[in-house]
Amino acid sequence: MSRYFFKRLRDEFRRRLPFDRALLKGYSLPPLRIDIELTHNCNLKCTMCSFVDGNEINKYFSNPKRSKHESAEEFPSIKRWKRFIDDISSFNPTINLSGGEPLIYPHLWELLDLLKEKRFITTMTTNASLITEDVAEKLIRSDIDALVISIDGDRETHDRIRGVDGSFDKALQGIKNIKAVKTALASKTPRLVINSTISWENYSDLSFVKKLFAEIRPYKWNISHLFLGNGDMALKDLSVLYNERDDIKPLKDIYGRIDTAALGKEIRVLRSASLPISFLPSIEGEKLKTFYEDPAKTLRNKCSYPYFSVGIQGDGTIITCMYTPMGTIDDDFRSIWNSDRYKEFRQMLNGKLFSKCSRCCGLYE
Ligand code: SF4
Ligand code: SF4
Numbered sequence: 001m002s003r004y005f006f007k008r009l010r011d012e013f014r015r016r017l018p019f020d021r022a023l024l025k026g027y028s029l030p031p032l033r034i035d036i037e038l039t040h041n042c043n044l045k046c047t048m049c050s051f052v053d054g055n056e057i058n059k060y061f062s063n064p065k066r067s068k069h070e071s072a073e074e075f076p077s078i079k080r081w082k083r084f085i086d087d088i089s090s091f092n093p094t095i096n097l098s099g100g101e102p103l104i105y106p107h108l109w110e111l112l113d114l115l116k117e118k119r120f121i122t123t124m125t126t127n128a129s130l131i132t133e134d135v136a137e138k139l140i141r142s143d144i145d146a147l148v149i150s151i152d153g154d155r156e157t158h159d160r161i162r163g164v165d166g167s168f169d170k171a172l173q174g175i176k177n178i179k180a181v182k183t184a185l186a187s188k189t190p191r192l193v194i195n196s197t198i199s200w201e202n203y204s205d206l207s208f209v210k211k212l213f214a215e216i217r218p219y220k221w222n223i224s225h226l227f228l229g230n231g232d233m234a235l236k237d238l239s240v241l242y243n244e245r246d247d248i249k250p251l252k253d254i255y256g257r258i259d260t261a262a263l264g265k266e267i268r269v270l271r272s273a274s275l276p277i278s279f280l281p282s283i284e285g286e287k288l289k290t291f292y293e294d295p296a297k298t299l300r301n302k303c304s305y306p307y308f309s310v311g312i313q314g315d316g317t318i319i320t321c322m323y324t325p326m327g328t329i330d331d332d333f334r335s336i337w338n339s340d341r342y343k344e345f346r347q348m349l350n351g352k353l354f355s356k357c358s359r360c361c362g363l364y365e
Pocket of ligand 1: 045
């Protein structure tokens with residue numbers, strides 16, 4: 001309880017009073033959250049995933065590094081992770097493990113042990129299809145605080161989006177396994193958070209959320225609008241990114257498949273349900289129309305993400321939100337976080353957002 005309370009208090013204080021952004025010329029206090037994309041490999045093949053080689057999203061919105069299959073030798077050893085975790089422990093960030101599918105990461109359990117030792121608040125984003133009873137027990141014993149599980153429709157829609165028959169039933173079974181083991185071990189954690197991503201495949205019928213809510217009883221349910229960035233941009237010089245939007249045609253094609261009147265209706269029904277359902281971003285009416293019909297236009301003009309969060313790739317590269325490599329987990333983290341390059345990057349954002357920012361989830365966090 002107190003572990004959550006004091007961390008939340010500290011994090012809220014930083015978010016509400018971002019004096020470093022206002023005053024310190026790109027210098028930032030340590031990040032509140034570290035997102036580790038443990039692997040880009042996955043057992044599913046979702047239609048809207050930039051890691052899935054060959055789908056149209058991957059074609060337009062990924063870069064070669066993100067979409068290639070990684071072999072076990074490319075992942076850092078647990079010794080390298082241990083050094084990194086010791087290095088960051090003094091500022092106690094929340095750690096979010098994602099992928100690809102984190103449950104297929106070869107060093108997952110040893111890494112979770114290290115995180116547990118430091119008492120970090122740890123969350124994991126998973127498709128849940130690999131959570132057998134045995135895996136559920138290991139997750140609960142690892143003291144993971146929350147699991148964010150993706151469910152994008154009823155059985156038929158979810159399987160179509162995920163690209164693999166049977167993935168809905170497996171995800172639901174995974175959730176049941178977690179709940180059963182939590183009860184057996186009298187554990188309050190992990191909290192179950194369900195995430196649904198709106199796409200051209202499901203926007204016209206979100207009734208599955210209410211139906212499944214009664215069955216799953218999650219801690220909360222997040223509905224995320226469609227976010228797409230252009231991965232290729234990470235390979236370009238940052239200064240080019242201010243004005244260039246060479247991916248605008250595919251963005252328009254893909255967002256244009258969503259009828260905002262039909263989606264708006266679905267959102268209103270869910271909002272009236274009095275359930276803990278949140279939307280990222282929380283938009284209706286004209287803003288919803290702009291989001292899908294004019295994807296080059298940003299709905300906010302400032303982003304604090306590079307002051308609060310940092311990403312790490314499966315090979316140990318430390319990256320900005322633009323996928324710009326800044327260092328590795330073998331470097332001294334604080335020197336990387338406030339290197340001249342990182343400070344220059346943050347200062348550029350004080351001027352105006354990058355073109356890629358318009359449909360990036362970080363802008364709305
Ligand atoms: S489960 Fe996640 S990582 Fe795997 S293909 Fe789907 S969206 Fe991509
Ligand atoms: S919106 Fe924020 S998090 Fe996203 S790319 Fe732009 S600066 Fe980074």
